[in-house]
Amino acid sequence: MIEADGLTKEFDGFRAVDSISLNVPAGKVLAVLGPNGAGKTTTVRMLTSILAPTSGWARIAGYDVVTHPEQVRASVGVLTEQHGLYERMKSVEYLDFFGEVYHLSRQVRRKRALDLMERFGLTFALKKRLGEYSKGMKQKLALVRAMLHDPAVLLLDEPTSAMDPQSARQVRDAIVELEGEGRTFLLTTHNLTEAEQLADTIAVIRHGRIIAHGTFDELAQRFVGDPLMELRVRGQLNGATKEIADVVRVEETGSDWLRYRTSDPAATNPALLHKLTGFGVDVITLSPVQRTLEDVYLQIVKEDEQQGASPDDDSR
Amino acid sequence: MTTAASSPTSVTRSDAPIYDRTWLKTLRNALIITRREVKDSFSDWRILWPIVVLTFFFPFLAQFLAARFTGFVTDFGAEIIGERTIPFLLMIVGFFPISMSMVIALETFVGEKERRSLEPLLSTPLTNTELYIGKTLSAMIPPLVSSYGGMTVYLGSLLFGDLAWRPQPMLIVQIILLTTVQALVMVTGAVVVSSQTTSTRAANLLASFIIIPMALVIQGESFIMFIAPDAESPNGIGALWAIIGGMILIVGLLLRLGNSVFNREELLGRMIDNLNLKAIFAGIWRWTRAVDAKGTPARNLVEWYRKGVKMSLRNLGAASRIAIAVFVVAFVGGYAIGQLPQWQLPLPRDTSFQQPAELLGRYVGISADAINADGEANAVDSVPIPSRLRGMLFFIETNGRILIAATILSLFTFGVAALILTPAVYIVLGYIFGQVILAGYNPAFMFAAILPHGWVEIPVIVLATAAALRLGAIATRPPKGMTVGMAWTTAMGDTLKIGLGIVLPGLIFAGFLESFVTPYVLYSVLR
Structure with a gap:
């Protein structure tokens, strides 16, 4: 649904996006993470046929962004970083205008507008001018605008940044539901918990380049290593740590707990439990230590910074 | 996520939304x-x-x-x-x-x-x-x-x-x-x-x-x-x-x-809120030296002439054709206006060119009265070289002033000024030519007065006009893939190249001919 290869954008010699390649199949969510100014918005603008790539190519829903710009824009729903509403209009008028631009019939656009307003809990504000909306309401209405023409692909820039937890939950639920219906999403966000919850794949972009991409597990494995397991026992471990050295390599230990990494928990954990039981150690819990996307993201950025600082590295 | 490696193909889907643009x-x-x-x-x-x-x-x-x-x-x-x-x-x-x-x-x-x-x-x-x-x-x-x-x-x-x-x-x-x-x-x-x-x-x-x-x-x-x-x-x-x-x-x-x-x-x-004059001048300088469409600078003067100036001449394209057409129309229009009864000058039917011939004779240093039996002219004191050089400078300055004014005004009028200022002289020329024919004079003296230097001056002026026209008009439709700023910068580089490489040397040479050669030719026709 979203394909790109070598997508590059330069402004007066400055390379804002540098050879980005993407492939997001239908019904999947890609989260694009990165610091401010990394090139996320420029990438979205190229994928919306607003900016022409300097080199490389991209296709959205099968349409080339350069040769079929109108079809591309008809196939995508875009939530821009700034909601950009016409503040003197009322929501119904506003959505009616955009519905007409997308060539929806009067009946269809009215029905879809009302349905979406209801879905996002905005029905009570139908007669209010948009200038009177709160920031979160404006963002939700902008999301309604992006979904109005029922696009196959949604490019959402910080979809829940200004929302209260309940509204953010509504939006996340809607994304999951639409994903289930086969819609494809590209989210750019700084909310790593949200990205972890929603994304099938994650791309980290920095200085216009994708510096890491993959599923959360793949990224975690690559950047923070094997899953970390924590074992807690009744009483003292005493000399048990030494006895299990042939089964696992202990990374940290306390009087009644220890942590170790394993690439194959299914094989390692039963063997470890068997050995400890043999020594008469009572195991209370054995569980993986939660790894967050934040840990992974920070590690990715840290490694990229180190690479950038290395005198041997001539890539930047 | 996987990296797509296939090359793009043009897509026309049957279920594509219809955006026909009638x-x-x-x-x-x-x-x-x-x-x-x-x-x-x-x-x-x-x-x-x-x-x-x-x-x-x-x-x-x-x-x-x-x-x-x-x-x-x-x-x-x-x-x-x-x-x-x-x-x-x-x-x-x-x-x-x-x-x-x-x-x-x-x-x-x-x-x-x-x-x-x-x-x-x-x-x-x-x-x-x-x-x-x-x-x-x-x-x-x-x-x-x-x-x-x-x-x-x-x-x-x-x-x-x-x-x-x-x-x-x-x-x-x-x-x-x-x-x-x-x-x-x-x-x-x-x-x-x-x-x-x-x-x-x-x-x-x-x-x-x-x-x-x-x-x-x-x-x-x-x-x-x-x-x-x-x-x-x-x-x-x-x-x-x-x-x-x-x-x-x-x-x-x-x-x-x-x-x-x-x-x-x-x-x-693109934003013009911050005007970066240094970058603009650097861009113009780059395109003034450029020998190809990528902006590669010339390595020496010969390459600049052979490749750079040649490329700029090619870039003039339609502007040259329009300029030539406007000059022709101006001349013919001037001639046609002169044929209208209310615009005709009451020139005497029979006239003698003796007086102007004598004046020219003195200028070039030949006495018309003193042609001997063998047809050889006796020399008299001609106008000194410094005075002739001053005349040459005057011709260069007059032409140069008009062309510079046309180029500057062209920038503010999308090229229209270039098509008004310089061809205006040719309306007058056409008009005078028409009056000369109407009065029954031999038009040979007109050719003698114009062509000895005109063979250089006229093409140079047409080229300069075309460059000014392109410079002004390019903003209205930049070449594909170029912004207005980029198009204007390259056009300015082309204009400078043509100006320095062809127009200026051309005007100097034409001025020399007009001051040192044309009077002789004209004298020989008039006497």
Whole structure:
């Protein structure tokens, strides 16, 4: 649904996006993470046929962004970083205008507008001018605008940044539901918990380049290593740590707990439990230590910074 | 996520949404924008109130003023001034509301950019042209409605009021047309300004480039209305028709320019709020040295001539053909005008060229009276070399001044000035040539006076005109893949290359020929 290869954008010699390649199949969510100014918005603008790539190519829903710009824009729903509403209009008028631009019939656009307003809990504000909306309401209405023409692909820039937890939950639920219906999403966000919850794949972009991409597990494995397991026992471990050295390599230990990494928990954990039981150690819990996307993201950025600082590295 | 490695293929899907772009469809899509924006304008009291006041109150004030003024000047026997004030005030009644069109146009474009509401609109399937037409119309409709309304009220109050003014209908048509084209010029100009700026403040500052020339035009029109000898003509005032024609031409060029700069890339990617003169000069210098389309600098003067200047000559393309055509038309037009009885000069049928021949003889240092039996001329003191060099410099300076003026003015007139200033001389030449033929003189002396240096000078002037035309006109339609700034910078580089590489040496050589060779040739023909 979203394909790109070598997508590059330069402004007066400055390379804002540098050879980005993407492939997001239908019904999947890609989260694009990165610091401010990394090139996320420029990438979205190229994928919306607003900016022409300097080199490389991209296709959205099968349409080339350069040769079929109108079809591309008809196939995508875009939530821009700034909601950009016409503040003197009322929501119904506003959505009616955009519905007409997308060539929806009067009946269809009215029905879809009302349905979406209801879905996002905005029905009570139908007669209010948009200038009177709160920031979160404006963002939700902008999301309604992006979904109005029922696009196959949604490019959402910080979809829940200004929302209260309940509204953010509504939006996340809607994304999951639409994903289930086969819609494809590209989210750019700084909310790593949200990205972890929603994304099938994650791309980290920095200085216009994708510096890491993959599923959360793949990224975690690559950047923070094997899953970390924590074992807690009744009483003292005493000399048990030494006895299990042939089964696992202990990374940290306390009087009644220890942590170790394993690439194959299914094989390692039963063997470890068997050995400890043999020594008469009572195991209370054995569980993986939660790894967050934040840990992974920070590690990715840290490694990229180190690479950038290395005198041997001539890539930047 | 996996990396796509396949190459792109052109896609035409059977289930593709249909976005056929017939003119009707384009207009229909544009009108979606127009309807929203006009509605938005009329819902804003800051726009609505001035429209109401200017439509329903100001015309009565103007009518009152017209009546008082007419009465006043009539007391002093100057009825004609009073009469001519009435259409002038009609024009003012029409102009005040349209002055607002520029404010709306500036606000509509840059205001949207400032409020960040432009990007959602740019993300829709509407084409750049549809957005441009829709927004241009929306900036024009409210002020024009007010303007026509105001003029109708004013005319009604005059036709049925105390003054009982009975104007020539064509004058009314002219004033309505002037109002409309003025609104178009301001709106299309404002679109160009506002699509390139990031703040209303910057747009308002740059808008003075539109307001000042427009104010001058209005003053000119007022002056013409007062003094025009054909003010009572049923065909309208000739000078006003010329202004209407000129404004339509400018509207056409501004529309082209607007349509080329009003694109998504320019709107979101290019800003002229920060003018980087150093970068601009560096760009011009780069393209002045360039030997290819990539901007590779010439390694030496020979390469610069062989590749760089040659490339710039090729780039002139259509501009050269247009320039040649305009020069030919100017010459032929001058000749044709000279054939009209009212324009013919009463030249004597029989005349002698003895006197000019003697003068030239003295200039070149040959005595016409002293031709001996063998046909050899006796030498006399000729004009000294320094004086001839001064003459040469004079010819170079005269031609150079015109060409520089044409190039500079061309920048502000989208190339039109280049096609008026330099070919104007050729209208005169054509006219004189026509008179010479009519008077029955041998035209050989004309050829002798022009061709010895003209074989160099004329092509050089045509080339310089073509370069100036391209430089001015390129902003209205930059080559594909280039922004206006890039196109202008490369065109400036080409112009400098042609100027320094061909025009300047050409003018020097032509000046030398005109000062040192042409007089001999002409003398030999005249004596």
